[in-house]
Amino acid sequence: MSGTVTPIAQAAGRAGEDGLFRELAEQATDILALGDADGGIQYVSPAVLPLLGRRADALADSRLARLVHPADMPRLLASFERARAGGQREAVVEMRLRHRARGWLWFECRLRWLPGTAEGAWRWVASLRDVTERRRFERHLAAEKERAQATLKAIADGVVSVASNGRVDYLNPAAERITGWGSSRAVGRMVAEVFRPGADRPLPAPETGLAGLAAWFHAIADSPVGLRRRDGKETVVQLSVASVADSEGRPQGLVLTFRDTSQTATLLRELAYRASHDALTGLHNRAEFERQLKRLVVDAAAGGGPHAVCCIDMDEF
Numbered sequence: 001m002s003g004t005v006t007p008i009a010q011a012a013g014r015a016g017e018d019g020l021f022r023e024l025a026e027q028a029t030d031i032l033a034l035g036d037a038d039g040g041i042q043y044v045s046p047a048v049l050p051l052l053g054r055r056a057d058a059l060a061d062s063r064l065a066r067l068v069h070p071a072d073m074p075r076l077l078a079s080f081e082r083a084r085a086g087g088q089r090e091a092v093v094e095m096r097l098r099h100r101a102r103g104w105l106w107f108e109c110r111l112r113w114l115p116g117t118a119e120g121a122w123r124w125v126a127s128l129r130d131v132t133e134r135r136r137f138e139r140h141l142a143a144e145k146e147r148a149q150a151t152l153k154a155i156a157d158g159v160v161s162v163a164s165n166g167r168v169d170y171l172n173p174a175a176e177r178i179t180g181w182g183s184s185r186a187v188g189r190m191v192a193e194v195f196r197p198g199a200d201r202p203l204p205a206p207e208t209g210l211a212g213l214a215a216w217f218h219a220i221a222d223s224p225v226g227l228r229r230r231d232g233k234e235t236v237v238q239l240s241v242a243s244v245a246d247s248e249g250r251p252q253g254l255v256l257t258f259r260d261t262s263q264t265a266t267l268l269r270e271l272a273y274r275a276s277h278d279a280l281t282g283l284h285n286r287a288e289f290e291r292q293l294k295r296l297v298v299d300a301a302a303g304g305g306p307h308a309v310c311c312i313d314m315d316e317f
Contacts, residue, residue: 025043025045025046026045026046028045028047028127029047030045030047030127030128030129031044031045031047031048031051031052031107031126031127031128031129032044032045032047032125032126032127032128033045033125033126033128034123034124034125034126035064035123035124035126036122036123036124037080037084037121037122037123037124039063039064039065039077039080040061040062040063040064041059041060041061041062041063041064042060042061042123043056043060044056044059044060051099051105051128051130052067052097052098052099052100052105053099053100053101053102054100064076066098067097067098068095068096068097069095069096069097069098069104071096072093072095072096075093075095076093076095076109076111079091079093079111080124083113083122083124084122089112089113089115090110090111090112090113091110091111092108092109092110092111093108093109093111094106094107094108094109094131094135095107095109097128105130105132106130106131106132106134106135107128107129107130107131107132108128108129108131109126109127109128110126110127110128110129111124111125111126112124112125112126152172153172153173155172155174156174156259157174157257157258157259158171158172158174158175158176158177158178158179158237158256158257158258158259158260159171159172159174159175159255159256159257160175160179160191160194160195160255160256160258161253161254161255162191162213162253162254162255162256163253164210164251164252164253165210166190166191166192166209166210166213167187167188167189167190167191168186168187168188168189168190168191168194169187169188169253170183170187171183171186171187171194175258178227178229178235178237178258178260179194179195179227179229179230180229180230180231180233181194181230191213191254191256192213194230195227195256195258196227196228197220197225197226197227197228198225198226198227198228198234203216204216209251210251210253210254211251213254214241214243214251214254217239217241217254217256218241220239221239221240221241224236224237224238224261225237225238225239225258227258235260235262236260236261236262237258237259237260237261237262238258238259238261239256239257239258240256240257240258241254241255241256241257242254242255242257275287275288276288276291293309
Protein backbone atom coordinates (compact mmCIF):
# COMPACT_ATOMS: atom_id res chain seq x y z
CA MET A 1 0.00 0.00 0.00
CA SER A 2 2.97 2.32 0.56
CA GLY A 3 3.59 2.54 -3.19
CA THR A 4 -0.02 3.32 -4.03
CA VAL A 5 -1.21 6.92 -4.44
CA THR A 6 -4.66 7.17 -2.94
CA PRO A 7 -7.36 9.54 -4.29
CA ILE A 8 -6.98 11.52 -1.07
CA ALA A 9 -3.24 11.93 -1.75
CA GLN A 10 -3.94 12.92 -5.37
CA ALA A 11 -6.39 15.56 -4.21
CA ALA A 12 -3.91 16.85 -1.65
CA GLY A 13 -1.20 17.05 -4.35
CA ARG A 14 -3.47 18.95 -6.64
CA ALA A 15 -4.45 21.32 -3.86
CA GLY A 16 -0.79 21.96 -3.15
CA GLU A 17 -0.09 22.68 -6.81
CA ASP A 18 -3.07 25.04 -6.98
CA GLY A 19 -1.87 26.80 -3.87
CA LEU A 20 1.59 27.34 -5.38
CA PHE A 21 0.07 28.47 -8.66
CA ARG A 22 -2.15 30.99 -6.89
CA GLU A 23 0.73 32.31 -4.80
CA LEU A 24 2.79 32.93 -7.93
CA ALA A 25 -0.21 34.41 -9.73
CA GLU A 26 -0.71 36.98 -6.96
CA GLN A 27 2.63 38.58 -7.93
CA ALA A 28 2.15 38.55 -11.72
CA THR A 29 1.33 41.69 -13.72
CA ASP A 30 -0.32 39.61 -16.47
CA ILE A 31 -3.66 37.93 -15.89
CA LEU A 32 -3.21 34.28 -14.96
CA ALA A 33 -6.22 32.00 -15.13
CA LEU A 34 -7.03 28.36 -14.49
CA GLY A 35 -10.03 26.57 -15.96
CA ASP A 36 -11.64 23.27 -16.89
CA ALA A 37 -12.14 21.42 -20.15
CA ASP A 38 -15.62 22.86 -20.65
CA GLY A 39 -14.46 26.48 -20.69
CA GLY A 40 -15.23 27.17 -17.05
CA ILE A 41 -13.05 29.59 -15.10
CA GLN A 42 -11.82 28.20 -11.78
CA TYR A 43 -9.37 30.94 -10.83
CA VAL A 44 -8.33 34.41 -12.06
CA SER A 45 -5.39 36.38 -10.65
CA PRO A 46 -5.86 39.85 -9.10
CA ALA A 47 -4.31 41.49 -12.21
CA VAL A 48 -7.75 41.15 -13.82
CA LEU A 49 -8.89 44.22 -11.85
CA PRO A 50 -6.45 46.81 -13.30
CA LEU A 51 -6.46 45.21 -16.75
CA LEU A 52 -10.18 44.44 -17.21
CA GLY A 53 -11.80 46.43 -14.42
CA ARG A 54 -13.28 43.23 -12.93
CA ARG A 55 -12.93 41.62 -9.53
CA ALA A 56 -11.26 38.23 -9.49
CA ASP A 57 -13.81 36.70 -7.09
CA ALA A 58 -16.65 37.84 -9.38
CA LEU A 59 -15.21 35.82 -12.29
CA ALA A 60 -14.53 32.61 -10.38
CA ASP A 61 -16.89 29.81 -11.43
CA SER A 62 -18.00 31.80 -14.51
CA ARG A 63 -17.33 30.87 -18.14
CA LEU A 64 -14.96 32.13 -20.82
CA ALA A 65 -17.89 33.14 -23.01
CA ARG A 66 -18.62 35.88 -20.49
CA LEU A 67 -15.34 37.62 -21.33
CA VAL A 68 -14.28 36.53 -24.83
CA HIS A 69 -15.57 38.29 -27.95
CA PRO A 70 -18.01 36.03 -29.86
CA ALA A 71 -15.97 36.36 -33.04
CA ASP A 72 -12.85 35.07 -31.25
CA MET A 73 -14.46 32.12 -29.44
CA PRO A 74 -14.23 29.73 -32.42
CA ARG A 75 -10.42 30.02 -32.54
CA LEU A 76 -10.18 29.47 -28.81
CA LEU A 77 -12.48 26.47 -28.90
CA ALA A 78 -10.54 25.05 -31.86
CA SER A 79 -7.41 25.03 -29.71
CA PHE A 80 -9.39 23.15 -27.05
CA GLU A 81 -10.46 20.52 -29.59
CA ARG A 82 -6.91 20.03 -30.87
CA ALA A 83 -5.71 19.43 -27.33
CA ARG A 84 -8.55 16.96 -26.64
CA ALA A 85 -7.61 15.08 -29.81
CA GLY A 86 -4.08 14.62 -28.50
CA GLY A 87 -2.56 17.28 -30.72
CA GLN A 88 -1.15 20.64 -29.78
CA ARG A 89 -0.97 21.10 -26.00
CA GLU A 90 0.15 24.73 -26.17
CA ALA A 91 -1.25 27.60 -28.17
CA VAL A 92 -0.96 31.38 -28.50
CA VAL A 93 -4.24 33.05 -29.40
CA GLU A 94 -4.91 36.77 -29.76
CA MET A 95 -8.47 37.60 -28.77
CA ARG A 96 -10.63 40.39 -27.44
CA LEU A 97 -11.79 40.47 -23.83
CA ARG A 98 -14.51 42.74 -22.51
CA HIS A 99 -13.36 45.45 -20.11
CA ARG A 100 -15.97 46.43 -17.61
CA ALA A 101 -16.00 50.09 -18.71
CA ARG A 102 -13.78 50.42 -21.83
CA GLY A 103 -15.30 47.85 -24.15
CA TRP A 104 -13.23 45.26 -26.04
CA LEU A 105 -9.47 45.10 -25.50
CA TRP A 106 -6.97 42.87 -27.28
CA PHE A 107 -5.06 40.26 -25.27
CA GLU A 108 -2.40 37.73 -26.15
CA CYS A 109 -3.41 34.45 -24.53
CA ARG A 110 -0.72 31.83 -23.96
CA LEU A 111 -2.66 28.65 -23.27
CA ARG A 112 -1.42 25.29 -21.99
CA TRP A 113 -3.46 22.17 -21.40
CA LEU A 114 -2.90 20.09 -18.27
CA PRO A 115 -4.11 16.52 -18.89
CA GLY A 116 -5.82 14.69 -16.05
CA THR A 117 -6.83 11.11 -15.44
CA ALA A 118 -9.88 11.47 -17.67
CA GLU A 119 -11.02 13.83 -20.41
CA GLY A 120 -13.31 15.70 -18.08
CA ALA A 121 -10.50 16.19 -15.59
CA TRP A 122 -8.33 18.08 -18.06
CA ARG A 123 -7.62 21.67 -17.18
CA TRP A 124 -5.99 24.64 -18.82
CA VAL A 125 -3.77 27.42 -17.54
CA ALA A 126 -3.53 30.72 -19.39
CA SER A 127 -1.42 33.85 -19.24
CA LEU A 128 -3.08 36.92 -20.74
CA ARG A 129 -1.21 40.10 -21.67
CA ASP A 130 -2.84 43.34 -22.83
CA VAL A 131 -1.67 44.00 -26.42
CA THR A 132 -4.28 46.64 -27.31
CA GLU A 133 -1.71 49.39 -27.85
CA ARG A 134 0.48 47.06 -29.89
CA ARG A 135 -2.46 46.11 -32.10
CA ARG A 136 -3.35 49.77 -32.52
CA PHE A 137 0.25 50.57 -33.47
CA GLU A 138 0.35 47.65 -35.92
CA ARG A 139 -2.84 48.88 -37.57
CA HIS A 140 -1.36 52.37 -37.78
CA LEU A 141 1.84 51.02 -39.36
CA ALA A 142 -0.16 48.91 -41.81
CA ALA A 143 -2.22 51.94 -42.84
CA GLU A 144 0.92 54.05 -43.22
CA LYS A 145 2.56 51.30 -45.27
CA GLU A 146 -0.45 51.06 -47.56
CA ARG A 147 -0.44 54.83 -48.06
CA ALA A 148 3.32 54.84 -48.73
CA GLN A 149 3.05 51.99 -51.23
CA ALA A 150 0.11 53.66 -52.97
CA THR A 151 2.19 56.85 -53.24
CA LEU A 152 5.22 54.96 -54.55
CA LYS A 153 3.06 53.27 -57.16
CA ALA A 154 1.55 56.57 -58.28
CA ILE A 155 4.65 58.77 -58.57
CA ALA A 156 6.59 59.10 -61.81
CA ASP A 157 10.00 58.89 -60.11
CA GLY A 158 11.71 55.54 -59.83
CA VAL A 159 12.46 54.33 -56.31
CA VAL A 160 14.86 51.49 -55.48
CA SER A 161 15.37 50.39 -51.88
CA VAL A 162 18.71 48.75 -51.08
CA ALA A 163 19.32 46.54 -48.03
CA SER A 164 22.41 46.67 -45.83
CA ASN A 165 24.05 43.91 -47.90
CA GLY A 166 23.85 46.05 -51.06
CA ARG A 167 21.05 44.02 -52.61
CA VAL A 168 17.78 45.37 -53.96
CA ASP A 169 14.76 44.71 -51.75
CA TYR A 170 12.13 46.89 -53.48
CA LEU A 171 11.37 48.58 -56.81
CA ASN A 172 8.32 50.70 -57.50
CA PRO A 173 6.56 50.47 -60.91
CA ALA A 174 8.33 53.59 -62.24
CA ALA A 175 11.74 52.06 -61.42
CA GLU A 176 10.70 48.87 -63.22
CA ARG A 177 9.75 50.91 -66.28
CA ILE A 178 12.92 53.03 -66.31
CA THR A 179 15.44 50.23 -65.62
CA GLY A 180 13.63 47.51 -67.55
CA TRP A 181 13.88 45.19 -64.55
CA GLY A 182 10.76 43.54 -63.19
CA SER A 183 10.54 43.45 -59.41
CA SER A 184 10.52 39.63 -59.27
CA ARG A 185 13.86 39.48 -61.13
CA ALA A 186 15.52 42.48 -59.50
CA VAL A 187 14.86 41.84 -55.82
CA GLY A 188 17.84 40.05 -54.28
CA ARG A 189 20.35 41.18 -56.93
CA MET A 190 23.22 43.56 -56.23
CA VAL A 191 22.02 47.10 -56.83
CA ALA A 192 24.78 47.91 -59.34
CA GLU A 193 23.46 45.07 -61.49
CA VAL A 194 19.99 46.64 -61.62
CA PHE A 195 20.97 50.32 -61.58
CA ARG A 196 23.92 50.26 -64.00
CA PRO A 197 25.52 53.60 -64.91
CA GLY A 198 26.16 53.75 -68.66
CA ALA A 199 29.67 55.14 -68.36
CA ASP A 200 32.50 52.89 -67.25
CA ARG A 201 32.59 53.72 -63.56
CA PRO A 202 34.52 51.23 -61.39
CA LEU A 203 32.45 49.86 -58.53
CA PRO A 204 33.62 50.40 -54.95
CA ALA A 205 35.62 47.60 -53.39
CA PRO A 206 33.39 45.03 -51.64
CA GLU A 207 35.21 45.53 -48.34
CA THR A 208 34.01 49.15 -48.18
CA GLY A 209 30.51 47.79 -47.56
CA LEU A 210 27.39 49.89 -47.59
CA ALA A 211 29.29 53.09 -46.75
CA GLY A 212 31.46 52.72 -49.86
CA LEU A 213 28.41 51.96 -51.99
CA ALA A 214 26.63 55.06 -50.65
CA ALA A 215 29.68 57.27 -51.37
CA TRP A 216 29.86 55.87 -54.90
CA PHE A 217 26.23 56.63 -55.62
CA HIS A 218 26.52 60.12 -54.10
CA ALA A 219 29.49 60.79 -56.39
CA ILE A 220 27.73 59.83 -59.61
CA ALA A 221 24.58 61.74 -58.58
CA ASP A 222 26.36 65.09 -58.92
CA SER A 223 25.40 65.26 -62.60
CA PRO A 224 22.91 63.53 -64.95
CA VAL A 225 23.63 59.81 -65.01
CA GLY A 226 23.59 57.59 -68.07
CA LEU A 227 21.68 54.45 -67.11
CA ARG A 228 22.01 51.17 -69.00
CA ARG A 229 18.66 49.38 -69.05
CA ARG A 230 18.25 45.62 -68.79
CA ASP A 231 17.65 45.44 -72.59
CA GLY A 232 20.99 47.19 -73.24
CA LYS A 233 19.53 50.55 -74.23
CA GLU A 234 20.71 53.66 -72.43
CA THR A 235 18.74 56.49 -70.93
CA VAL A 236 19.59 59.55 -68.85
CA VAL A 237 18.34 59.98 -65.27
CA GLN A 238 18.70 62.52 -62.51
CA LEU A 239 19.61 60.59 -59.36
CA SER A 240 19.12 61.35 -55.67
CA VAL A 241 20.56 59.13 -52.93
CA ALA A 242 19.39 58.88 -49.31
CA SER A 243 21.08 56.77 -46.65
CA VAL A 244 18.98 54.89 -44.10
CA ALA A 245 20.44 54.54 -40.60
CA ASP A 246 19.28 53.14 -37.27
CA SER A 247 18.82 55.15 -34.08
CA GLU A 248 22.57 54.94 -33.39
CA GLY A 249 23.57 56.19 -36.82
CA ARG A 250 24.68 52.84 -38.22
CA PRO A 251 23.90 52.46 -41.97
CA GLN A 252 21.05 50.10 -42.70
CA GLY A 253 20.39 50.69 -46.38
CA LEU A 254 19.97 53.14 -49.25
CA VAL A 255 17.08 54.61 -51.17
CA LEU A 256 17.73 55.62 -54.79
CA THR A 257 15.25 58.04 -56.32
CA PHE A 258 15.62 58.89 -60.00
CA ARG A 259 13.73 60.48 -62.85
CA ASP A 260 14.06 59.71 -66.55
CA THR A 261 15.36 62.95 -68.08
CA SER A 262 16.28 61.56 -71.50
CA GLN A 263 13.43 63.42 -73.23
CA THR A 264 14.34 66.61 -71.40
CA ALA A 265 18.00 66.21 -72.42
CA THR A 266 16.98 65.65 -76.03
CA LEU A 267 14.72 68.70 -75.94
CA LEU A 268 17.48 70.86 -74.46
CA ARG A 269 19.90 69.74 -77.15
CA GLU A 270 17.32 70.53 -79.80
CA LEU A 271 16.64 73.97 -78.35
CA ALA A 272 20.38 74.70 -78.13
CA TYR A 273 20.83 73.65 -81.76
CA ARG A 274 17.95 75.81 -82.96
CA ALA A 275 19.23 78.78 -80.99
CA SER A 276 22.62 78.62 -82.74
CA HIS A 277 21.75 77.37 -86.26
CA ASP A 278 19.76 78.62 -89.22
CA ALA A 279 16.60 76.54 -89.68
CA LEU A 280 16.89 76.56 -93.52
CA THR A 281 20.59 75.92 -94.16
CA GLY A 282 21.64 74.30 -90.90
CA LEU A 283 24.60 76.68 -90.70
CA HIS A 284 25.51 78.75 -87.63
CA ASN A 285 23.26 81.79 -87.41
CA ARG A 286 24.36 85.40 -86.83
CA ALA A 287 24.08 85.14 -83.03
CA GLU A 288 26.32 82.06 -82.93
CA PHE A 289 28.77 83.67 -85.38
CA GLU A 290 29.07 86.74 -83.17
CA ARG A 291 29.48 84.62 -80.04
CA GLN A 292 32.33 82.59 -81.57
CA LEU A 293 33.91 85.73 -83.01
CA LYS A 294 34.02 87.37 -79.58
CA ARG A 295 35.51 84.23 -78.08
CA LEU A 296 38.29 84.18 -80.73
CA VAL A 297 39.04 87.88 -80.24
CA VAL A 298 39.47 87.31 -76.52
CA ASP A 299 41.61 84.26 -77.23
CA ALA A 300 43.86 86.22 -79.64
CA ALA A 301 44.25 89.07 -77.15
CA ALA A 302 45.37 86.56 -74.54
CA GLY A 303 48.07 85.24 -76.87
CA GLY A 304 46.16 82.28 -78.12
CA GLY A 305 47.51 82.59 -81.66
CA PRO A 306 46.33 84.14 -84.93
CA HIS A 307 42.81 83.60 -86.28
CA ALA A 308 41.30 84.35 -89.66
CA VAL A 309 37.80 85.47 -90.63
CA CYS A 310 36.52 84.92 -94.15
CA CYS A 311 33.41 86.81 -95.33
CA ILE A 312 31.47 85.68 -98.40
CA ASP A 313 28.77 87.84 -99.99
CA MET A 314 25.76 85.61 -100.59
CA ASP A 315 23.40 88.28 -101.94
CA GLU A 316 23.39 86.86 -105.48
CA PHE A 317 23.50 83.19 -104.38
